[in-house]
Amino acid sequence: MKIDLTNIPLEGREADFTLKPDWWKSDLEEDRIVGLESPVSAWIKIYPAGNKIAVEGSFSTRLLLRCDRCLEPYSWDLSKDFRIYLSISPFKGNAEVELLEDDLNLDFIDGKFLHPDQIIKEQLILTVPMKTLCTVECKGLCPICGCNLNTTTCSCSSGDKNFLFSNQ
Ligand SMILES: [Zn+2]
Ligand SMILES: [Zn+2]
Structure with missing residues (x-):
């Protein structure tokens, strides 16, 4: 799946696509995201915007965090919904892509093609909260035995309640 960045018409160039759950590869940097529970439905549009290229799109999915x-x-x-700008001069004809800024994420671009799934991946990571909680009242793990206090009651917490505080 890629979008040609050459000769972009003024009205833009767009694509609808679906990314299957196995598209997502968990990595250590993003361990908040376990995977996808449903496919990602996405729409993306590119159009010239001054000396940049605007990339506009929307997507929806269900994640497992x-x-x-x-x-x-x-x-x-x-x-x-999102809109980002790529610092590439909109080029005409068969000219090569001219990268104008060093901080451009090159994962997006391969020669004169844009990889929309890489843009969706970055937007998805940006949207996930830094602090992930299954429920606001999640009780977490017992600091002593490590059991899940949402589903288990351990003897550590039923004993001396001051134990935890005296340890801090
Ligand atoms: Zn939790
Ligand atoms: Zn415990």
Whole structure:
């Protein structure tokens, strides 16, 4: 899946696409995201904007996130609209892509093609909250035995309640 960046008409160039759940590859940097529970439905449009290229789009999916407190996965629905600008001069004909800024994310671009799924991936990561919680009242893990206090009651917490505080 790629979009040709040459000869972009003024009215733009657009694409509808679906990314299957196995498209997502978890990596260590993004361990908040366990995976996708449903395909990503996405729409993307590129058009010339001054000396840049505007990339506008929207997508929706259901993610499986890992709770920061209890470490259990939970479902999270997401839908997002976005618009970003690529610092590439809109070129005509068969000219090569001219990269104008060093900080451009090159994962997006391959020669004269744009990879829309890489843009969706970045937008998806940006949308996930830094602090992930399965529920606002998640009780987390017992700091002593490590059991999940949402589903289990351990003997550590039923004993001396001051124990935790005296340890801090
Ligand atoms: Zn939790
Ligand atoms: Zn415990």
